[in-house]
Amino acid sequence: MRCARWRRVPLDLTRKAREKSAATYIDRAVQCQLSAHDDGEHYGLLADVGAYGTALWLRWHGTTEVEIVVRPDCPVAAPGPDSEGCCLFADHAKQHTWEDTLEEVSCTS
Ligand SMILES: [Zn+2]
Ligand SMILES: [Zn+2]
Incomplete structure (x- = not known):
């Protein structure tokens, strides 16, 4: 089962994600894409980056730690x-x- 946690995307990060990805629309909230897990970091997909095989992810942990990370796609x-x-x-x-x-x-998220 997929993790059921959602996170609202802070406005400044939405802006940053748009700049990095050239996406015109960034979701206001994202759901964690990982399989259900109890703790640790959650990852929600924000947008694909222009370069092939890379995406912007919203990583959060608890309620205060939230940031944008760029990750290559899983090749498996x-x-x-x-x-x-x-x-x-x-x-x-x-x-x-x-x-x-x-x-x-x-x-898709
Ligand atoms: Zn999660
Ligand atoms: Zn994988």
Whole structure:
């Protein structure tokens, strides 16, 4: 199951994300994309960066620590000919999104 935590994106970070990604629209709140976890850092997808295979993530921990990080996409795809790619970033904790068989996974937030 996917982590159910949401975080409102602070305005200054929204602005920063727009500058970094050239995206015209940044969600005002993002849901953590990791598989359900009890503690630690949460990661919500903000936007793809112009360069291929990189994305902007909102990383937060607790209520006060929140920042934007740029991460390369996770390169690990599911085995098999019609394999699905993972929606997370390289070296993420927990499972790949395609390992999460309990729900339909889509890479959009
Ligand atoms: Zn989380
Ligand atoms: Zn992955």
